[in-house]
Amino acid sequence: MERLLDIAEVSDRSGVSPSGLRYYEKRKLIVAVARNGLRRQYEPAVLQELALINLAKSAGYSLDEIGSVLRRPGATVIPRDALVEKAGSLEEQAKRLVNLAKMLRHVADCPYEDHFECSRFRKLLIVATKVTNG
Structure with missing residues (x-):
C-alpha cells in the first residue's frame, strides 16, 4: 500500500x-x-x-x-466529443482575443485624436462587432 x-x-x-x-x-x-x-x-x-x-x-x-x-464509476473517462467541442470553442475565443488585442493596440497608437475619424478604427469596430455577435 x-x-x-x-x-x-x-x-x-x-x-x-x-x-x-x-x-x-x-x-x-x-x-x-x-x-x-x-x-x-x-x-x-x-x-x-x-x-x-x-x-x-x-x-x-x-x-x-x-x-x-x-464521479463516474470505474475509470475516469473524459468524453472525447465534448473535448473536441471545447477545443473549438477555445480556438474561437483565442481568435476573438487576438483581434481585440490588435484593436486595442491600434487605438493606443492611432494618430487621430478622435478615433472615429480613423478609417482603420471604424473597420476594426465592424470586425469586432461581427466577431462578438457571432
Missing part, C-alpha cells in the same frame, strides 16, 4: 490551498480516505485528480461539469 499524503503535503504538491482541498472534498471532487488526528489523508492519486481539475478549470469547465466526469 502506498503511503497516504497529509493535507499539507497535497496542498504543497498541488498548489491547491487546504481550504480549496476541503471545498473540493465537500463538492465530492476528491476524497480523503483517512485522518491523522484532525488532518485529512489522501491517496497519492489525488494529485492526478487535482491536476485534471486544474486543467479542466483552465479550459473553462465548471466544477459541476468536472464532477460529472470524476
Whole structure:
C-alpha cells in the first residue's frame, strides 16, 4: 500500500490551498480516505485528480461539469466529443482575443485624436462587432 499524503503535503504538491482541498472534498471532487488526528489523508492519486481539475478549470469547465466526469464509476473517462467541442470553442475565443488585442493596440497608437475619424478604427469596430455577435 502506498503511503497516504497529509493535507499539507497535497496542498504543497498541488498548489491547491487546504481550504480549496476541503471545498473540493465537500463538492465530492476528491476524497480523503483517512485522518491523522484532525488532518485529512489522501491517496497519492489525488494529485492526478487535482491536476485534471486544474486543467479542466483552465479550459473553462465548471466544477459541476468536472464532477460529472470524476464521479463516474470505474475509470475516469473524459468524453472525447465534448473535448473536441471545447477545443473549438477555445480556438474561437483565442481568435476573438487576438483581434481585440490588435484593436486595442491600434487605438493606443492611432494618430487621430478622435478615433472615429480613423478609417482603420471604424473597420476594426465592424470586425469586432461581427466577431462578438457571432
